[in-house]
Amino acid sequence: METKGTTANIQKPEKLVITSSPHVHNRESVTKIMWIVNLTLLPAAIFSVINFGLPALITMLLCIAGSVACEAAIQHWRKVKVTVSDGSAVLTGLLLAMCLPAGIAWYIPLIASVAAIGIAKQTMGGLGHNVFNPAHIGRAFVMASYPVAMTTWAVSRLGNSADFSGAISRVASFDVVTGATPLGILKQQGYQALVDSFGGQAAMYKALFIGNTGGSLGETSAILLILGGLVLIIKKYIKWQVPLVMIGTVALFTWIFGGRVDGKLVYFTGDPLLHILSGGLIIGAFFMATDMVTTPLTTRGQILFAFGCGLITVLIRLYGGYPEGVCYSILLMNAVTPLIDRYVFPKKFGSLPEPVTRS
Amino acid sequence: MLRRRRKIKGGVHPRYEKKSTKNKKIAFPPLPEKLFVPILQHIGQPSVPVVKAGDEVKKGQLIAESADGRGAPVHSPTSGKVTEIGDYPHPLYGKSPCVVIESDGLDQWQEGLLTDRSWEVLSVSEMIDIIFKNGIVGMGGAAFPTHIKLSPPKDKKIDTLIVNAAECEPYLTSDYRTMIEYADDVIKGALIVMKILGAQKGYIGIETNKPKAISIMKEKCKGKRIEVVELATKYPQGAEKMMIKAILNKEVPSGRLPMDVGCVVQNVGSLKAVADAVEKNIPLIERVVTVAGHTVKKPVNVMAKVGTPFARLFEFCGGFERANDKVIMGGPMMGVAQVSLDAVVVKATSGIVSIADNESDLKEELACIRCGRCIDVCTMRLLPNVLSILSEKGQHQTAQTDYNLMDCVECGCCYYVCPSRRNIVHYIRQSKAKNAMLRNAIKTGSK
Numbered sequence: 001m002e003t004k005g006t007t008a009n010i011q012k013p014e015k016l017v018i019t020s021s022p023h024v025h026n027r028e029s030v031t032k033i034m035w036i037v038n039l040t041l042l043p044a045a046i047f048s049v050i051n052f053g054l055p056a057l058i059t060m061l062l063c064i065a066g067s068v069a070c071e072a073a074i075q076h077w078r079k080v081k082v083t084v085s086d087g088s089a090v091l092t093g094l095l096l097a098m099c100l101p102a103g104i105a106w107y108i109p110l111i112a113s114v115a116a117i118g119i120a121k122q123t124m125g126g127l128g129h130n131v132f133n134p135a136h137i138g139r140a141f142v143m144a145s146y147p148v149a150m151t152t153w154a155v156s157r158l159g160n161s162a163d164f165s166g167a168i169s170r171v172a173s174f175d176v177v178t179g180a181t182p183l184g185i186l187k188q189q190g191y192q193a194l195v196d197s198f199g200g201q202a203a204m205y206k207a208l209f210i211g212n213t214g215g216s217l218g219e220t221s222a223i224l225l226i227l228g229g230l231v232l233i234i235k236k237y238i239k240w241q242v243p244l245v246m247i248g249t250v251a252l253f254t255w256i257f258g259g260r261v262d263g264k265l266v267y268f269t270g271d272p273l274l275h276i277l278s279g280g281l282i283i284g285a286f287f288m289a290t291d292m293v294t295t296p297l298t299t300r301g302q303i304l305f306a307f308g309c310g311l312i313t314v315l316i317r318l319y320g321g322y323p324e325g326v327c328y329s330i331l332l333m334n335a336v337t338p339l340i341d342r343y344v345f346p347k348k349f350g351s352l353p354e355p356v357t358r359s
Numbered sequence: 360m361l362r363r364r365r366k367i368k369g370g371v372h373p374r375y376e377k378k379s380t381k382n383k384k385i386a387f388p389p390l391p392e393k394l395f396v397p398i399l400q401h402i403g404q405p406s407v408p409v410v411k412a413g414d415e416v417k418k419g420q421l422i423a424e425s426a427d428g429r430g431a432p433v434h435s436p437t438s439g440k441v442t443e444i445g446d447y448p449h450p451l452y453g454k455s456p457c458v459v460i461e462s463d464g465l466d467q468w469q470e471g472l473l474t475d476r477s478w479e480v481l482s483v484s485e486m487i488d489i490i491f492k493n494g495i496v497g498m499g500g501a502a503f504p505t506h507i508k509l510s511p512p513k514d515k516k517i518d519t520l521i522v523n524a525a526e527c528e529p530y531l532t533s534d535y536r537t538m539i540e541y542a543d544d545v546i547k548g549a550l551i552v553m554k555i556l557g558a559q560k561g562y563i564g565i566e567t568n569k570p571k572a573i574s575i576m577k578e579k580c581k582g583k584r585i586e587v588v589e590l591a592t593k594y595p596q597g598a599e600k601m602m603i604k605a606i607l608n609k610e611v612p613s614g615r616l617p618m619d620v621g622c623v624v625q626n627v628g629s630l631k632a633v634a635d636a637v638e639k640n641i642p643l644i645e646r647v648v649t650v651a652g653h654t655v656k657k658p659v660n661v662m663a664k665v666g667t668p669f670a671r672l673f674e675f676c677g678g679f680e681r682a683n684d685k686v687i688m689g690g691p692m693m694g695v696a697q698v699s700l701d702a703v704v705v706k707a708t709s710g711i712v713s714i715a716d717n718e719s720d721l722k723e724e725l726a727c728i729r730c731g732r733c734i735d736v737c738t739m740r741l742l743p744n745v746l747s748i749l750s751e752k753g754q755h756q757t758a759q760t761d762y763n764l765m766d767c768v769e770c771g772c773c774y775y776v777c778p779s780r781r782n783i784v785h786y787i788r789q790s791k792a793k794n795a796m797l798r799n800a801i802k803t804g805s806k
Contacts, residue, residue: 017684017719018698020785022771023691024373024529025720028778030728128726128779292730297742299735346740348763349600350613 030127033237034087040228041094041287047224048102048217052154055103056217060094062106066113067093074122088127092116095135098218098283099327100142102154103178108142115141132334133294136327143327155179156212156220181215182208182278183323191260191271208277218283219324222276229286238290239299242306246285249310250275257318281313284326294334301337301344308333366591367601369738371772373529373594373692375568379658380651381532385540386661388675390466394436394666395447395457395703398423400494401502404430408458414441417469419642422458431494431504431706434642435460436664438467450669450688450702451695457703460666474640478551486555486637493636494643494706498628499523499597500689502707505629509555511618517556519622521606522549522563522630524572525590525597528690531710533647534627536660538565538572541631546579548630551637553584556623561585562606568592594692595770599624601738613766628709643706650676652713654683663704669711670700684716691718692771725779733773733783739766743773743783750786755793764790 049057071089075082084090096116100109116138124130143150155178182204185194198204207213211221218225232238251272258270275281289295289309296302309329316325399405406423410416416435423433439462449455478486491506511517522545526534538545549561563580565573567589577587588606590596600611602624609620617624625633628646635641644665651658656677663672669686673679687694688702688711697711704711733743741763749758758764764787773783 016686016697016699017716017721018696019685019719019721020782020788021687021689021691021693021695021769022774022784023685023687023694023696023714023719024775025777025780026371026373026775027720028776029722029780030725030778033730033778126726128728292728295729297729297731297734297744299731302731345742346734346737348613348741348766349604349739350610350615350766 030088031086034091036235037232037237037287038087038091038094040231041091041098041218042228044218044221044224044228044283045094045098047211047221048098051156051212051220052102052217053157055154058106059100059102059104059109059217060097062109063097063100063113064090064093066110067096067117070114070117071122074118075126078122080126083127086127089117092121092134092138095218095283095287096138098287099135099139099216099280101150101152101216104149104152105146108146108149111145112138112142128293130293131337132331133288133291136288136331136334139327140331151184152178153181153184153214153216155214179214181219181323182213182274183317186274186278187317187323191274194274205273205277208274213278215278216280219278219280222282225282225286229282232286232290238286239302241299241303242290242295243285245303245306246289246310246313247276247281249307250281250313253311253314254318257314275314275317279317279324280326284309284313284330288326288330289333294337296337296340296344298341298344298346301340304340304344305333305337308336367593367596367605367738369736369740369772370593370595370601371736371775372592373775375592376529376651376653377532377535377568380530380649380660381535383536383659385536385647386659386675388661388663388667388672390437390462390464391664391667391671392462393442394439394460394462394664395668396422396433396436396460396666397447397449397452397455397457397703397705398433399449399452399455400431400433400706401496401504405456406430406433408444408456410435410441410444410458412441412443415439416441416460417467419472419644420469421642422460425491425504428491429504429507431496431502431506431643432492433458433665434494434644436644436666437462438465439463448699448702450697450705450708453698457666472640472642474638476638476640478547478554478634478637481637483555486551489637489640490633493632493641495629495632495636496643496706497626498632498646498706498709499626500693500707500709502705505625505633508623508625509552511556511623515618515621517558517618517621517623518560519607520549520553520556520558520561521602521617521622521624522561522585522627523597523599523602523624524563524565524569524576524627525602526569526627527566527592527594527597528692528694528709529594530651530712531649531690532651533649533660533709535569535572537627537631537647538569539575542575542579544631544634545627546576546583546585547638548632548634549585549625550583551633552623552625552630558623559584563587564590564596564602564606566590566592566596595738595768595772598738598768598770600768613763646704646706646708648672648704648708649710649712651710652683653715653718654679654681654713656680663708665704665706667704668701669697669703672704672711673700673713679713681715683713684719684721685714687712687714692775693769722780724781727781728779730778732776732778736772736776738770738772739763739768741767743767743787744777744781746790747773747781747783747786750790755790756797758787758790759794764794767791 116134120134120137254275312329446454495505496502
């Protein structure tokens, strides 16, 4: 660089970088966010392996490998930068595995991964452009294709009793013993049968909270999922309003409309706690309904979204054909997201009427 | 009682980095041998030089006058000889015409300056004329001529003066040091401006991270019609509209000016300049400049003459400790990256900051992941991510008609929090520029 007129004898920088302002950043990045979300899911994922044994681990690895390979292959064909290291494909794979039953035939997780990454994410243009939650698209795809396999749930290997002797050998086993999920029993046999299957109401809540029940990988341990979700809230990666509103909506409506005596609806006698702790509500509310890409932009929009998710979940659980409805409720609300964004946005600064001054 | 919100909605908390300079006295660097005084100090018509190569000038002598009376004249910062009028690097406008003055080392004032008069005996029109003739501009960054700001249209009644002492930009401490070392001048300037505007009430808005300035100002304001308001430490608290919102809880309507809600906002530095001009007849030829950054050896605030090359100030501060990535005029949130260290101090230079590469942390830009953080931090309550996407797609008109493009104040909070590293502010500037070009094309086409 030529210096005209100045004779400053300082060590000149070799080059000066020119960019538009601002010149500092909080150093947050998409990659960091994705890996931290992965990390917060890890405790629940590890618990699912303990709960369902090695088949759960295999399902998980198949989903992650399938998602990452699919993303890399498509990005390679599209001749764009391969971005599997950003953790988003891993996250999709992990979330997808959490929606599947353990011990499912090996090809189903792979097909689900291709549907999730190939159809839901990459055809839309990759990260940031997808309309629907990829993991849930993957699950819905195989749910429609393999309904029997998808509803054959492994039972918990930890069992309902406090008897953990031989638990390790049970966990390490590849055999899968199947049974019904709590919500499945509720749907088919009713509330009393469900409570009886646990041997009492308190035992049922405890089992659901800790997670030694049947279900898909991520439908079990409420406590670990909530802990992971709390970390995300503290890190401000998700907003606390979303899980609160979604879970609150489910609790409210199942309490009002969930109670039946002799097959007849009796208002305000439902069991909201059962509905909160069972099924995919916790993972859905903390990890799926808070997905940045497929949910509304503004906090108000996200609250509306969460309310819609909760409402549709209750409708499906109480009146629909499936015992569980979190996956479809989130997918349906994903479809409404652009509409919410169109009508829910902040009023710009300076468009308010003169403030009222109190004297 | 008027309920006041001291805190703005939105905004960010960047690392403030003010420690390195805030407790050091303002230093006086040696006189540079050559000064390159740009005749263009603010947006609008450049001033017209009234000297030519070979002329002898004295310190404070007029060297360029306003062409239309709406700009601010420029004065010689020292005594010496004009060697040429030519194009040299300007920190904001690329190469622009400068009056080059070779210092004679005497730093001799022109006669008739350094008067000692009391502002209380001067009339309003006299004072506005003095402020105009001494080339006073807003020293917060925009360099808007002060005499224009102080002459609002007759139908706008101004009842409040707000002194902007927030200094919310990281690194900068020039206003802070001015308040501590020239407290009386700042208050005097505020009283002068209040008299000119006919304002009954004055407020000084200071962020809570400057307790010393708050206590000094509170002490000095005793018995005067000026109140010190403590503001939450948050960027961009010092943005004019945010300042008014925090102090008066009034929102300046979209597309309007502070005078539409009955107030005028002045920067601390400008008020000191006003006091100097009105009482001592000293033109604006030097200002407090923060020279800081992690790569600078001895960061300090300096009293720098307009036209001093940045290289000389860095030299005064011991040069650079290690390689730097960027040199910025202003703060790192809204400042302008410099092409060359030959750029010079202008009236709007509040600081020059060198940024290390680990601070700027430049990374590849990704697609928007719709996290909505930019919306949460946008103090103007816009949808920055949508604006950036529209700009990317070339839909600049839609951005303006449907998404309030023109309301953006370019504070940069959206980029600061964007995990996809999208330079949203740059996209918005692009849209604004494209729309301006289109407007001009339509205007010239219809003629």
